Amino acid sequence: MSHPYPAGGHALPAQMTGPITPPPVVPRKRRTGAILGSLGAVAAVATIAAVQLSSHAGYDGAEAAYQDSVSAAATTAEQLRAEVGALRTTTDAAALILENNSGTLLDASSTDALGVAVSEGQTKASAADDALAVTLPQTDDKPFWFWELFSETQQLDENRARADEHAEDLQDQSDDAVATATTVTESGVAALVSAADSASALEAAHISARNLDVIALRDAAEEVSYTTTIDQGAADAFIALESAATQIVASEQAEIAEKAGPLQGTRLEVEAFARSLAPGVLLEFDWAQLVNGFGLDGGMGGYTTWWYDDPGYATIELSDSVAEQWPSAMSQALVAHEVGHAISVKCADMYDDSTQDSIEKWATGWAISMGFTDDANGVWAYGYPPQSYIDAAAGCR
Structure with a gap:
């Protein structure tokens, strides 16, 4: 059997002889695009998440930093409150001192310096109050989305800067309060010490003031001289000193008024003489027509009461006749005898004061030791004292 084709060949079907249609193929390009799109979406999500x-x-870091700044400002605010409280206490006390200053003891320069310091203290305290009244913003609830978070974070950063600036201002105010309080204290203490020192001059200028009023002035001045801080206690001490100073003036006026009349000038001369015999002893004088039963018909009377206090003091009563016969040897001798009683407040341990006889011998011996030989020195009334009394009295000056 013959074959139309050479051996080993292959015959194709008849229908294959026409145009050939290839099977459909999915484009590779479209598949690549889908994959890239998926990857892009994933990347976008990852980016947003990041x-x-x-x-x-x-945001959390900014909020933490802001809260730290707020906390620091709050701590400084507490410090300032304490410092401005101390400043106000000092300034108020100093202002009270100025309000009660009569000008009797405080000199003008001390008053002016304290006035400037008080004004500065009030200004600084007011400025501190304004600073303490400043409030810092509260943080809102934390947002979720990043665009909100970015905005709020920026706001937190701005608030932190404000808080830091506020804390610095509070610290400056605190430093100013401390420095100003120191200035007020120094000015106040200097003024009060000056006032205390002036008390002795006031006493010397009002020598006729009553003993107890003089002692009150000395005590008040001593209290003020111990001042180291300006507070209510210091103001009270100064007010007491001012009151004592006012009383000294009024006391002397009252005493001089009691001595008014034709003998006033001579009475004051007698008192000055008595004080010159016993420097440092507080003496107060009363005058009457009769003293100790004497004062008429050329007689003279005297009587002394003394107190062993710290300081000791005495009241000497003299009859008007002592002034009428002044400055006779008799008048001077009698006054010397009475001063001998008064000065015993300085020499209590130098003689026996347990009996009236010993007391009178001491006063008589003292007058003799001072050179007053007229019998009105006590010899006429009490007899001549033993030499031992005169010698002992000579050591009392």
Whole structure:
């Protein structure tokens, strides 16, 4: 059997002889695009997630930093409150001192310096109050989305800067309060010490003031001289000193008024003489027509009461006749005898004061030791004292 084709050939079907249509193929390009799109979506999500995480971390850090600044400002505010409280206490006390200053003891320069310091203290305290009234913003609820977080983080950073600036201002105010309080204290203490020192001059200028009023002035001045801080206690001490100073003036006026009349000038001369015999002893004088039963018909009377206090003091009563016969040897001798009683407040341990006889011998011996030989020195009334009394009295000056 013959074959139309050479041996080993292959015959194709008849229908294969026409145009050949290849099977459909999915385009590779379209598959690549889908894959890339998926990857892009994943990357976008990852980016957004990263941004979210970063924005949250940024917000948390900013909020923590802001809260630290707020806490620091609050701590400084508490410090300032304490300092301005101390400043106000000092300034108010100093102002009270100025309000009660009569000008009797405080000199003009001390008053002016304290006035400037008080004004500065009031200004600084007011400025501190304004600073303490400043409030810092509260943080809102934390947002979620990054675009909100970024905005809020920026706001937190701005608030932190404000808080830091506020804390610095509070610290400056605190430093100013401390420095100003120191100035007020120094000015106040200097003024009060000056006032205390002036008390002795006031006493010397009002020598006729009553003993107890003089002692009150000395005590008040001593209290003020111990001042180291300006507070209510210091103001009270100064007010007491001012009151004592006012009383000294009024006391002397009252005493001089009691001595008014034709003998006033001579009475004051007698008192000055008596004080010259016993320097440092507080003496007060009363005058009457009769003293100790004497004062008429050329007679003279005297009587002395003394107190062993610290300081000791005495009241000497003299009859008007002592002034009428002044400055006779008799008048001077009698006055010397009475001063001999008064000065015993300085020499209590130099003689026996347990009996009236010993007391009178001492006063008589003292007058003799001072050179007053007229019998009105006590010899006429009490007899001549033993030499031992005169010698002992000579050591009392």
